[in-house]
Amino acid sequence: MSDRPSLAYYMPSIGIRYCGGCNPQIDRSKVIRKAKEGLKKIGLKVDFCTDREITTDIILLINGCMHACLEEEYPRKDKTLRYISIKGEMVGRQYVEEDHIPEFLIKKIVDLFNSPSH
Amino acid sequence: MMNGKEYIDSLRDLNLEVYFLGQRIKSIVDEPMFQPHIHTAAMTYNLAHNPEHQEIMTATSHLTGERINRFTHIHQSIDDLVKKVRMMRLLGQKTGTCFQRCVGLDGLNAVYVTTYDIDQKHGTNYHERFKNYLLEVQKNDWMPSGAMTDARGDRSLRPSKQKHPDTYLHIKERLEDGIIVSGMKAHITGAINSHEIITMPTRTMGEEDRDFALSFAIPADAKGVTYIFSRQTNDTRRLDGVLDGGNPKYGIVGGEAIIIFKDVFVPWERVFMAGEYEFTNELVETFAGYHRSNYGGCKVGLADVVIGGSNWIAEAHGIERASHIVDKLTEMIAMAETCWSCTLACSYEGYRTSSGAYHIHPLLANVTKLNITRMVYEWMRLAQDVAGGKIITLPSEKDLENPETMEILTECFAGKEGFPPRDIIKMLRLIENMSVGAGLPEAMHGAGSPAAQKIMIARRSGIDKKMELAKIIAGIHKDKYFENIIGKDETAHWNEVKKKIKGKKVQIY
Numbered sequence A: 001m002s003d004r005p006s007l008a009y010y011m012p013s014i015g016i017r018y019c020g021g022c023n024p025q026i027d028r029s030k031v032i033r034k035a036k037e038g039l040k041k042i043g044l045k046v047d048f049c050t051d052r053e054i055t056t057d058i059i060l061l062i063n064g065c066m067h068a069c070l071e072e073e074y075p076r077k078d079k080t081l082r083y084i085s086i087k088g089e090m091v092g093r094q095y096v097e098e099d100h101i102p103e104f105l106i107k108k109i110v111d112l113f114n115s116p117s118h
Numbered sequence B: 001m002m003n004g005k006e007y008i009d010s011l012r013d014l015n016l017e018v019y020f021l022g023q024r025i026k027s028i029v030d031e032p033m034f035q036p037h038i039h040t041a042a043m044t045y046n047l048a049h050n051p052e053h054q055e056i057m058t059a060t061s062h063l064t065g066e067r068i069n070r071f072t073h074i075h076q077s078i079d080d081l082v083k084k085v086r087m088m089r090l091l092g093q094k095t096g097t098c099f100q101r102c103v104g105l106d107g108l109n110a111v112y113v114t115t116y117d118i119d120q121k122h123g124t125n126y127h128e129r130f131k132n133y134l135l136e137v138q139k140n141d142w143m144p145s146g147a148m149t150d151a152r153g154d155r156s157l158r159p160s161k162q163k164h165p166d167t168y169l170h171i172k173e174r175l176e177d178g179i180i181v182s183g184m185k186a187h188i189t190g191a192i193n194s195h196e197i198i199t200m201p202t203r204t205m206g207e208e209d210r211d212f213a214l215s216f217a218i219p220a221d222a223k224g225v226t227y228i229f230s231r232q233t234n235d236t237r238r239l240d241g242v243l244d245g246g247n248p249k250y251g252i253v254g255g256e257a258i259i260i261f262k263d264v265f266v267p268w269e270r271v272f273m274a275g276e277y278e279f280t281n282e283l284v285e286t287f288a289g290y291h292r293s294n295y296g297g298c299k300v301g302l303a304d305v306v307i308g309g310s311n312w313i314a315e316a317h318g319i320e321r322a323s324h325i326v327d328k329l330t331e332m333i334a335m336a337e338t339c340w341s342c343t344l345a346c347s348y349e350g351y352r353t354s355s356g357a358y359h360i361h362p363l364l365a366n367v368t369k370l371n372i373t374r375m376v377y378e379w380m381r382l383a384q385d386v387a388g389g390k391i392i393t394l395p396s397e398k399d400l401e402n403p404e405t406m407e408i409l410t411e412c413f414a415g416k417e418g419f420p421p422r423d424i425i426k427m428l429r430l431i432e433n434m435s436v437g438a439g440l441p442e443a444m445h446g447a448g449s450p451a452a453q454k455i456m457i458a459r460r461s462g463i464d465k466k467m468e469l470a471k472i473i474a475g476i477h478k479d480k481y482f483e484n485i486i487g488k489d490e491t492a493h494w495n496e497v498k499k500k501i502k503g504k505k506v507q508i509y
Helices: A028-041 A069-077 A096-115 B004-011 B035-049 B076-093 B100-122 B126-140 B208-212 B235-237 B276-315 B325-347 B362-387 B397-401 B406-410 B421-436 B440-446 B450-460 B463-473 B482-486 B489-499
Strands: A014-018 A047-049 A058-063 A083-087 B018-019 B023-025 B058-060 B067-069 B144-147 B170-174 B178-189 B198-199 B214-219 B223-227 B257-267 B271-274
Touching: A014 A028, A028 A058, A028 A096, A047 B144, A058 A069, A069 A083, A083 A096, A083 B178, A096 B198, B004 B035, B004 B198, B018 B325, B018 B489, B035 B076, B058 B144, B076 B126, B076 B276, B076 B325, B100 B126, B100 B144, B100 B198, B100 B271, B100 B276, B170 B208, B178 B214, B178 B271, B198 B482, B208 B276, B257 B482, B271 B276, B276 B325, B276 B421, B325 B362, B362 B450, B397 B406, B406 B421, B450 B482, B482 B489
Parallel strands: A014 A047, A014 A058, A058 A083, B018 B223, B144 B198
Antiparallel strands: B018 B023, B058 B067, B170 B178, B178 B257, B198 B214, B214 B271, B223 B257
């Protein structure tokens, strides 16, 4: 069991990093907007933050396509980084249709913050 | 790693059943009709030992950490994808033709990626089997041919509905220790001078085609495997001397063959897909993506040769400064470099798959190949234009050497000072070989015909996103960036603008 307070008492923070968006296969901001709305609906308060200077519990890499430019920068520089990577219609290693990415993402976020290692 | 000579010697250990022009060919290595193709494949081995080219031609195995020929490597990074196409261009430049070995390389990578995904879904152990096989390929530096295209028969019918059951390669029987397969694979590049065959399905299979959803590897001389070597343009010129063939060292296209499998036994440890029809699309598309990207490398290498040859001929004819010649050569260069840009782009825009192997950008790879299907014809047309009509009316080598006709022919074919007539004929024959023969339809249909590329391009273009872009610019949908710039709601902004311009007229001077 984690010694961290449960999600009922603790507001996790997620850093959002967008790729440059040269030719995205998904609407990146819509995905995040829907995910935020979904989290609100289930009553989970999350502090989202795009400021790169602020340290957060995890980082959400929003890549517009499979090339995943952000993966070249973040996980490679910091091997200990806890992150979820969206790469077009892939979330991590799983193919997810664009419309289903928000709900998939919510589940991943909840699982991540509920995991004992967190 | 083998060198070129060791590769050729290794083929002597194989006992293939090969037929050509109605005869059984006893020795592949010694058959004059096959030798140019073997020399070309040998180049892929030879350059790996050359310090000038090792950086491109070799890689570090992710399985053993050892230095291996890049043709047996699983791409581990974007850099690997880029080096792969650099290797293709280099080999095109060194041989002026198809060097055959990329099909096996793409087969290795595509099966690697797909077996991982099959195992994730079905809990099978195909990927582990395949890695064991890959270790053998790398250790022995084998050249596997990639056998994808089936005979296909009536293309309006599914594989399982064909009149002849062997029209598509399929599983006939499942045994405890392996499978029995039969069928036919068509126009398989480098088949008669490969050590192994890797098979892949040629199309997406449905549930009724379960037994056709098949991938495996066998030795090229496995029992029950027969080859029929295909004809090529002017192929028997190889038996008429040295000059008339055009590229007597390396030949023309890759040396394709039909492979017939008749009740061939494949042990389970060499079976990588056996019925998982829902993964046939992934395997076909992954292979096609890799293979289509190659064409922007190898064919551009060939373009380098034919552009150089065309320029040399223009100099020999004393027309190199004519503005239309300069213009044509520049056009050829621009088209070749356009294709090169495409293949570099699809490599740089590649991505890491779940298996850890890297794959190219599929949309850009298909654009690369579609450009090749058009531009190769165009730059070869310009090569013919620059070279002149002689490329199709040249006298034979025998007439050039006949004392009765030698002198007059030699004198009349002399060009500008310093360009010996025999050299001019050699170069014209090379241009003929590259621009008139089988290399053109090979550029069209190899790695799939243009229609196949267009299907993939249409499927992956993201047309909905493009429509949305247009709707925003046209003002049909909200433009949040514009509203940021003007600092207010767009509708309010245009209402204000309308008020401002009300009553104003265009000033006419």
